[in-house]
Amino acid sequence: MRVAIAGASGFIGKALVANLKGSYSIVGLSRSQHTHSEEHSSCEWRNCDLFSLLDAEKALEGAEIAVYLVHSMQPSAHLSQGSFEDFDLIVADNFLRAAQKNKVKKIIYVGGLIPDDSNNLSAHLQSRREVESVFLTSDIPTTILRAALIIGSNGSSFQIMTRLVQRLPVMICPQWTSTASQPVALDDVLKSIRYCMENPATDNKIYDLGGPNVLSYSEMMLRVADLMGLRRTLWKVPFLTPHLSALWVRLVTSAPKNLINPLIESLRNPLLVREDHRLEIPGHQFMGIGEALKLAIENYSDAKRPHAFQAARDAKHEVRSVQRIPLPPGWTARDVALEYMAYLPVMRPRVMKVEVKDRWVYFCNRFPYIRLLVLEYSPDRSWGHRELFYVRGGLFSKKSGRGRLEFREVLGGTACLAAIHDFRPRLPWYFYKVTQAYVHLWVMKQFARHLARPLVQKPKLG
Known part of the structure; x- marks a missing residue:
């Protein structure tokens, strides 16, 4: 056996x-x-x-x-x-x-x-x-x-x-x-x-x-x-x-x-x-x-x-970030992923917009126009209750085959995890830690508050 x-x-x-x-x-x-x-x-x-x-x-x-x-x-x-x-x-x-x-x-x-x-x-x-x-x-x-x-x-x-x-x-x-x-x-x-x-x-x-x-x-x-x-x-x-x-x-x-x-x-x-x-x-x-x-x-x-x-150490400057966010009643991880992409362009400060073209998602700076992060949706590894995007580049990211963003339902659908795995920033490491890393946490915190609002509407597929 x-x-x-x-x-x-x-x-x-x-x-x-x-x-x-x-x-x-x-x-x-x-x-x-x-x-x-x-x-x-x-x-x-x-x-x-x-x-x-x-x-x-x-x-x-x-x-x-x-x-x-x-x-x-x-x-x-x-x-x-x-x-x-x-x-x-x-x-x-x-x-x-x-x-x-x-x-x-x-x-x-x-x-x-x-x-x-x-x-x-x-x-x-x-x-x-x-x-x-x-x-x-x-x-x-x-x-x-x-x-x-x-x-x-x-x-x-x-x-x-x-x-x-x-x-x-x-x-x-x-x-x-x-x-x-x-x-x-x-x-x-x-x-x-x-x-x-x-x-x-x-x-x-x-x-x-x-x-x-x-x-x-x-x-x-x-x-x-x-x-x-x-x-x-x-x-x-x-x-x-x-x-x-x-x-x-x-x-x-x-x-x-x-x-x-x-x-x-x-x-x-x-x-x-x-x-x-x-x-x-x-x-x-x-x-x-x-x-x-x-x-x-x-x-x-x-x-x-x-x-x-012994503590785990990685000389490659890779990042893992996992945050637990609310899952509104009746929502799936796919709904949360769609809402996340819709929410980013309208949150304050409004310096970012998100473009979705087929399987590709582009996080862009408005003025000047720069693609900051490029994600590719993976339908083969996604099934509604777990949505996966691979990091494919952008100004803020090195190309990495394992870098990914996911939204996943846990604990019987009572909560959702938003997770970034094996992300490799392009910014100098110490500069990244005091800038982009904190911005990501702040954005996820604001998004969690948004989902916790009683009147938040379930996104529609478009």
Whole structure:
């Protein structure tokens, strides 16, 4: 059976490849070209940017089971505009569409534990729940595995905690370090994924993964210190905000802001396993916290830290910009695309006009007349609920075969994503960042306000 793993080069993905080796035909999906060691020689690696639906469709060819281990908290381009929640949403939507086209038989998604008070979720956990909804509303049998802190030597959360313990003899512990959590060992997560792959009874179910121990982040740090033979003192203070906490954690651990801030924000709520949703594997006992931490520390090395914290960088000066905009009742993504082209010529300041000739769309400066951006409509890759235009040039853009603008319906038609991918500006990079990049965000913000007006009329095809 062929299993495709999205996120196969990540913390859980690498371990899953090793776990499944010899039993399955494994396809590992990775954004960049990798030279993989012989331990992964049985895995077929496919270069895949999941922000591209075409890439995703090619990557999932022949797959019967698809395992989704992706998150988008790290930048995916040299300049990334938008929230990681919207990045997560568009990537998950591409993955699902590609799975449907390739007739994948099952999807397994590893997300985050959702607290009982789901009305006050952090952006990180809200994003995880939105991704769940993308998969669960599809026609492909899906299993959702929810986990809080996954304990493993290469996990970013574990490495952050370990570096704090190593570097700080006295640790100032804000309120979030006292929040109860139910961590789970990496080996138990791998066992759970494999069990769900092999048991149809788990289809279309949501399971919570967690070990037998409930403890706080500060208690875990003391256990780590004890296992490493270090003596540490914790000072609990009530006045440090999550923002200030994230700042000092970043300074101590060198972990990036995009990773630290969402993780700390998500710890404001207890993350505990619901007993009626616990995954029970016959003959298997989930590992206790002591054994899980000991195993992770034995394989931990400071030299491994950059792999967990490495930020995506692109020397080609490419841009990705994703904004969530309202979708008026009864509208499709095609309606939004048509309205966008009609709206630009009449918005203030009226310095731009849009010309549409067959499949070509020209964004032009009025005085003097200059074509600023040239787009080509792609009918073969558009179907009403997702409209795609390729960037073909203009004064403000370099010619690029992958540069594109799309409008796509998400979350059951309750919202729309307007996205620019792999755009390569012609302006000098730093000048572009303080001019054209800000203008694009301003225009999309104004367009979103326009769509939110109660009397906005659905465009007519012309």
